[in-house]
Amino acid sequence: MTTTTPDPAALEAERARIRTEYLKPVGERPQSTARGLHHTALISSDVERTVRFYQDVLGFPLTELIENRDYPGSSHFFFDIGNGNLLAFFDFPGLDVSAYAEVLGGLHHMAISVDPDRWNDLVQRLTDAGVPHEVHSGVSVYFRDPDGARIELIADPLGEMYGHQVL
Secondary structure, eight states, rough: OOOOOOHHHHHHHHHHHHHHOOOOOOOOOOOOOOOOOEEEEEOOHHHHHHHHHIIIIIIOOOEEEEOOOSSTTTTTEEEEEETOOOHHHOOOSSSSOOOOOOOOOOOOOEEOOOOOOHHHHHHHHHHHOOOOEEEEEETTEEOOOOOOEEEEEOOOOEETTTTTTOO
């Protein structure tokens, strides 16, 4: 694979063009047609290992475990990640699914908002569980789940990123 180094000035010029054309000031933006994120679904290679990680290490309660309607024998299970949002998983027993990979159109990372008062405790829980992680800006911690998906726990308020309003 060949990579080229993009011109930083050209990249910023393109971002500025897109901002000018599409980014409306807060008072001029239409209301979203969405109510929120119902769930994000990832793939699990081991249901029990995934439950132990997300529930026991991260503190996201398992809320349901049912059969996947689209693939007999497969499980569809859900974790409460707050504010009425769910993180879901499928397993596909007998199906040869590849290892996790970051690819175009795939998941880069999922950022989950956590209470600032709980953030340090969660970082410690990752440490205690032996989960390699990286802390950034004192409010974000990045790590990979048992199947390799990159997860971020961020203590900034919803709609804010490192002190910058994004909503």
